Amino acid sequence: MDGHHQREQGGAVAEADEATVRRAVTGAALGNAMEWFDFAVYSYLITSITAAIFPEFDPTVRLLSGFAVLAVPFVVRPFGGIVLGPLGDRFGRKRVLATTILLMSGSTVAIGLIPSYATIGVAAPILLVLARLVQGFSTGGEYGGAATFMAEYSPTRRRGFFGSFLEFGTLGGYVLGAGLATVFQLTLSEQDMVSWGWRIPFLLAAPLGLIGFYLRNRLDDTPAFQQCEQAGAVTSAPFKEVIANNWRQILNLMGIVVLLNVADYTLLTYMPTYLTQVLDIDATEALLLIIGVMVVLMLCMAPVGALSDRIGRKPLLITAAVGFLVLSYPAITVIGTGGVLGVAGGLLVLGLLLLCILATIGSTFPAMFATRNRYGAFSIGYSVSTALFGGTAPFVITALIASTGSTTVPAYYLMGAAVVAIIPILVMPETAQVPIHTHPTVVPGTNRRVPVTAR
Structure with a gap:
């Protein structure tokens, strides 16, 4: 165990050393x-998966069925957040x-084993x-917990x-999944993909899950x-407390997450289908363009996170919201030209x-x-907002394009999400350089104050 890396100072657990932080991260x-490995594989191989798993339908109906199944987890995701977060x-x-990581990897592997x-x-x-x-259900408790785990291990000055x-x-998961899907599509025939090729990437989730668990x-x-435990301040009624003490912050988070998830799922999950089915772009070309943009974002991720430590989180968040409001329509219009440079440029604008x-x-x-309610409050707010506006985005956009005939629907959807997010971003407190477990709080039902909050 790595508890010996955490130095005791004045009875409180100090920040962990950097080696421990890196393992936690x-x-x-x-x-x-x-x-996201699962989402990438599913969205990139959705044609092969639906051909193997669903009966013969009109191609559009079959595609909508596939996207409906993509959205199904989001129905139960809030329940995962409500149950697992407070736990x-x-x-x-x-x-x-x-x-959560065992449930996630196990269910992903199970998909690859389903008979046709x-x-x-x-x-x-x-x-x-x-x-x-x-x-x-498992991802409902995964994201909030993973973010909490990282943040609570990270030193304040480098939390971004x-x-x-x-x-x-x-x-990284998305690029790995999309890359594997691309390799299989390039090397296997359509018949082999429908027969067995689409299953292999799902089965590879087993070693990834075991590594994460370890x-x-x-x-x-x-x-x-640990500091919360030592102070006797761990909650005994987590769900009740989460709602009573954090409902304003939860609503604020949900508003910001609307834009995050509409943009995330539109760009990462829906865009491969949009490029190939709506714009008739070659599938391999579309895959490579999106993977290329994702690699650029991966290279920029840590520098931008470090930038938020210096200038704050709010300037970057408001830049994103205003940018999506102003630039989504031009970007989707440029993508709609179908040329390699136009598609790459439009995707890169949205990606940045x-x-x-x-x-x-x-x-x-x-x-x-x-700290006392962080995991539960984060998980509930995030999972509810994601259920409503994240995984449903590909289904909604596909249905709107089919009913209106307009190929600019994704732009309007992104712009609407940006409008929703601007006010929550403006009213949220700046959290850069704010210690997350050093300020005192009162334990409910007592007069005792313990240093476990993030105010």
Whole structure:
């Protein structure tokens, strides 16, 4: 265990040393990488998956069915946040995060093992939906916990830098999944892809999950949670307290997450289908363009996170919101030209705006809540907003394009999300350089004050 790396100072657990922080960051980021690895594989191979799992439909109906299954986990994601998040405040971040990564990787592997519709009939799509429901429940407690784990291990002055690796994991998982999908599509025939090729990337989730589980289990719980335990300030009624004490901050977080998730899922999950099905761009060309943009964002992630430590989180977040409001329509219009340079340029504009959010949220959101209720409040707000506006984005955009015939629908959707996010960003407190577990708070039901909050 690595608890010996945490120095005792005046009875409180001090900041962990950098080697321990790096292990904590890696273990937390792997869970997010796992989630987005699955989304990338599913969205890039959706044609092959639906051909194997669903009965014969009109191509558009089959595609909508596939996207509906993509959105299914978001129905139960809030329940995962409501159940697992408060448990992380009651029993510790480490225990819950070890559970979520096993559930996520196990259900991803299960998808790769589902027999085809030709073999077991309607049971095939039913099993797919069940596996996706398990994924949704586990991810409801994963993201808030992973962000909390990173933030509570990170030193205050570098929380933006280390927190940015949460979304580095997002893009890393996505690039790995999309890259594997591209390789399989280039090397296998369409018949082989439908028969067995699409399954292989899902099965590779097993070693990724085991590595993440191992890294998380090697560490003690976070210094902030240990400090909370030592002070006798761990909550005994986590869900009730979360809602009573944090509902304003939760609503604020939800407003910002609307833009984050609409942009994230539009760019990463829906765009491959938009380029190939709506704009008739060659599938391989579309895959490579999006992967290229994601690699650029990965290279910029840590520097932008470090920048937020210097200039604050709010300037970057408001830049993203105003940028999406002003630039989404021009970017989608340029992408709509179908030329390589136009598509690459439009994707890069949207990607860089998204980067301003991705690089800062891992350090911003955890600092909005007290240690005592942080995991639960973050998880509930994030998972509810994501359920409503994240995974549903590809389905909604596909349906709107089909009904209106307009190829600029994604731009209007992004602009609407930006309008929603601007006010929450403006009213939120600046959290850069604010220690997340050094200020005192009163334990409910007592007059005792303990240093466990993030105010």
